[in-house]
Amino acid sequence: MRLAVCFGLAFLLTWTGSASAQPAPIKIGLIYSYTGGSLNGGRIVDAAIETYMRQHGDTIAGRKVVIIKRDDTGLAPDVARRIAQELIVQEHVDLLIGTVLTPNASAVAGVSTAAKKPFFVMNSATSGIIAKHPYTARFGFTTPQITAPLAHWAYKNGMRTAYAVYQDYGPGIDAAAQFQKTFVGDGGKMLGEARIPVTNVDFSAYIQRIKDVKPDTVFVFLNNNGGAVPFLRGCEQAGVQKAGIKIVATGDLVDENYLPAIGDAALGLITAFHYSAIHPSPANKRFTADFNKVAGGQFVVDFGAVQAYDVMDAAYKVLTAQNGNIDPDKTMELVKGMKLDSPRGPMIIDPQTRDPIENVYLRRTEKRGGMLVNVEFETIPMVKDPNES
Amino acid sequence: MIANFLNIAFSGIAYGVLLFLMAAGLSVTQGLMNFLNLTHAVFAMAGGYFAVTLMNDLGWPFFATLPVATLGAALLGMLFERTLFRRFYGADRHLDQIMLTIGLTFMAVAATTYIWGPNPLPVRLPSYLTGLVHIGFLDLDEYRLFLIAVGIVLITLLILGFERTSFGAKIRAAVDNRRVTASCGINVDRLFMFAFLIGSGLAGLGGALSVNLLSVDPNFAVAFLAYMLIVVVLGGQNGSIKGALGAALLLGVADVVGKYYVPQTGAFIIYTVTVLVLFWRPNGIFAKS
Numbered sequence: 001m002r003l004a005v006c007f008g009l010a011f012l013l014t015w016t017g018s019a020s021a022q023p024a025p026i027k028i029g030l031i032y033s034y035t036g037g038s039l040n041g042g043r044i045v046d047a048a049i050e051t052y053m054r055q056h057g058d059t060i061a062g063r064k065v066v067i068i069k070r071d072d073t074g075l076a077p078d079v080a081r082r083i084a085q086e087l088i089v090q091e092h093v094d095l096l097i098g099t100v101l102t103p104n105a106s107a108v109a110g111v112s113t114a115a116k117k118p119f120f121v122m123n124s125a126t127s128g129i130i131a132k133h134p135y136t137a138r139f140g141f142t143t144p145q146i147t148a149p150l151a152h153w154a155y156k157n158g159m160r161t162a163y164a165v166y167q168d169y170g171p172g173i174d175a176a177a178q179f180q181k182t183f184v185g186d187g188g189k190m191l192g193e194a195r196i197p198v199t200n201v202d203f204s205a206y207i208q209r210i211k212d213v214k215p216d217t218v219f220v221f222l223n224n225n226g227g228a229v230p231f232l233r234g235c236e237q238a239g240v241q242k243a244g245i246k247i248v249a250t251g252d253l254v255d256e257n258y259l260p261a262i263g264d265a266a267l268g269l270i271t272a273f274h275y276s277a278i279h280p281s282p283a284n285k286r287f288t289a290d291f292n293k294v295a296g297g298q299f300v301v302d303f304g305a306v307q308a309y310d311v312m313d314a315a316y317k318v319l320t321a322q323n324g325n326i327d328p329d330k331t332m333e334l335v336k337g338m339k340l341d342s343p344r345g346p347m348i349i350d351p352q353t354r355d356p357i358e359n360v361y362l363r364r365t366e367k368r369g370g371m372l373v374n375v376e377f378e379t380i381p382m383v384k385d386p387n388e389s
Numbered sequence: 390m391i392a393n394f395l396n397i398a399f400s401g402i403a404y405g406v407l408l409f410l411m412a413a414g415l416s417v418t419q420g421l422m423n424f425l426n427l428t429h430a431v432f433a434m435a436g437g438y439f440a441v442t443l444m445n446d447l448g449w450p451f452f453a454t455l456p457v458a459t460l461g462a463a464l465l466g467m468l469f470e471r472t473l474f475r476r477f478y479g480a481d482r483h484l485d486q487i488m489l490t491i492g493l494t495f496m497a498v499a500a501t502t503y504i505w506g507p508n509p510l511p512v513r514l515p516s517y518l519t520g521l522v523h524i525g526f527l528d529l530d531e532y533r534l535f536l537i538a539v540g541i542v543l544i545t546l547l548i549l550g551f552e553r554t555s556f557g558a559k560i561r562a563a564v565d566n567r568r569v570t571a572s573c574g575i576n577v578d579r580l581f582m583f584a585f586l587i588g589s590g591l592a593g594l595g596g597a598l599s600v601n602l603l604s605v606d607p608n609f610a611v612a613f614l615a616y617m618l619i620v621v622v623l624g625g626q627n628g629s630i631k632g633a634l635g636a637a638l639l640l641g642v643a644d645v646v647g648k649y650y651v652p653q654t655g656a657f658i659i660y661t662v663t664v665l666v667l668f669w670r671p672n673g674i675f676a677k678s
Contacts, residue, residue: 208649230603298507
């Protein structure tokens with residue numbers, strides 16, 4: 001019986017091999033979250049990839065580029081690990097890309113190391129997760145990378161006391177720790193902190209706490225699926241801003257796709273981030289225009305989109321350089337020190353840490369032409385993750 | 390100190406009222422029909438979406454949307470009950486019920502995304518509902534005051550209706566013993582339908598009232614389900630309105646007060662409260678022993 005199965009398989013393999021007259025396609029395995037609250041982010045990433053492939057064609061060295069998409073279902077490292085294995089063993093992908101959440105990225109990076117399969121991380125923003133995985137590189141950002149400049153800005157602009165509210169998981173803890181370190185290092189004083197559960201729905205307790213503590217500034221980390229709408233509208237209705245408490249945050253809080261729902265409660269917010277949808281550059285104009293054609297008004301570009309776009313750019317660069325093939329070691333040599341002319345601005349992949357070195361922008365949320373946008377007012381050029389230098 | 394506590398307890402009570410409205414129907418239908426309905430949060434979400442759509446697209450005033458949202462969710466609930474749920478009644482079919490209703494919830498999330506898009510909807514309420522009222526040393530949020538007022542009226546009506554009307558008496562009888570109730574000539578099937586109608590309508594109203602405090606997005610039905618189930622479990626799963634009310638208020642106040650005073654512990658508070666209460670009274674706070 002077992003023999004028969006083996007023969008059958010062998011036959012099937014040779015048959016499929018000879019049936020395709022064209023050269024075998026290049027397979028890129030995409031692992032991202034498409035379930036429940038993550039669906040939106042997944043669809044934005046799909047649209048960004050589609051945008052890139054429409055601009056740059058879907059063949060490299062005469063071979064068709066195929067994206068094989070898998071849903072890791074959200075915070076589920078075991079699922080991410082399993083589908084990474086399946087993509088390598090069953091689908092024979094040449095390259096892995098994707099992941100939103102840090103635990104999933106760590107799981108996939110482990111598989112990448114074991115299988116020597118290059119893995120380009122799109123989002124997962126916790127420091128230090130890729131250091132021990134030699135075939136993994138990150139094209140998004142790390143939360144400390146953008147939080148440190150934000151804390152400097154707050155101190156420089158006269159804020160002396162701060163309170164931190166952040167989501168109780170990797171990037172949130174990272175972000176708050178970095179804010180505290182930088183802010184206290186500059187001479188500021190932390191008045192306390194609140195850890196918000198990732199699944200939180202009612203924010204009144206945290207808002208009341210902020211009002212009662214009366215800090216000069218409150219640092220907020222809520223990822224772009226983490227309740228920015230009820231939190232900011234609650235702050236507005238409780239009069240947090242009116243009480244003279246300045247809200248500063250990482251850019252996740254004012255993701256362009258959520259701004260219409262947040263409404264005027266977002267006005268005047270100061271955020272630090274690596275990308276704003278209205279970043280004034282020709283590369284970004286072209287990217288947003290083409291993205292809007294693909295998205296058809298369903299959603300707009302945000303940082304998730306630009307990260308997916310840049311990962312595709314990096315994938316196309318390494319594939320083109322190797323004539324459509326992927327040699328793991330050569331690929332990583334190409335990635336280290338790679339320069340990308342991203343819609344977000346210039347970026348380089350750090351040859352030592354394989355993390356992005358990029359501009360961090362301070363932005364103020366304003367209304368322009370009836371639309372809420374994040375206007376960049378200060379650029380801190382080519383920032384490295386402060387923990388990985 | 391005391392002012393802080395009163396402010397925060399006030400927020401907790403408002404949150405508890407919201408939880409009660411959304412979960413009361415679930416408690417009644419579960420007590421009445423022993424039907425595990427994980428679709429219930431969908432009716433609350435539908436109420437929220439109906440209200441916001443009427444406000445944003447048709448320019449209706451907020452108050453006018455509330456009855457429509459209630460009615461819309463009630464009819465949706467009845468539709469589900471008549472076409473699907475009634476085929477799965479029976480104490481030995483709990484697994485079928487769970488698979489059916491959680492599947493429906495996921496389908497509802499996908500359908501909502503398809504119709505309204507994946508992003509949260511913008512909500513604009515009249516300005517007289519979104520400010521603060523200063524009473525002595527207290528800063529009370531006008532919207533929460535309004536919510537509590539609505540809650541008091543509804544709870545009074547529900548308790549009176551449940552305890553003083555013949556419809557309420559029939560429901561209580563059916564909860565206690567369905568077969569004997571039916572043998573008295575009461576149409577239990579119709580009773581179920583009306584209970585479902587009322588329960589879904591309450592959830593819809595709760596959803597519509599929550600639009601100012603929570604995010605109206607397709608994930609709503611999933612995000613709130615766990616809280617609703619905790620309310621039902623703590624309330625005693627016996628269709629008691631007072632049980633659900635007590636559980637919802639306890640949960641709302643414990644959640645908000647806990648987060649305020651021990652913010653480091655995050656979400657643990659309500660789960661700790663749930664576990665402790667269940668140790669103390671395994672069948673819920675207001676269960677008949």
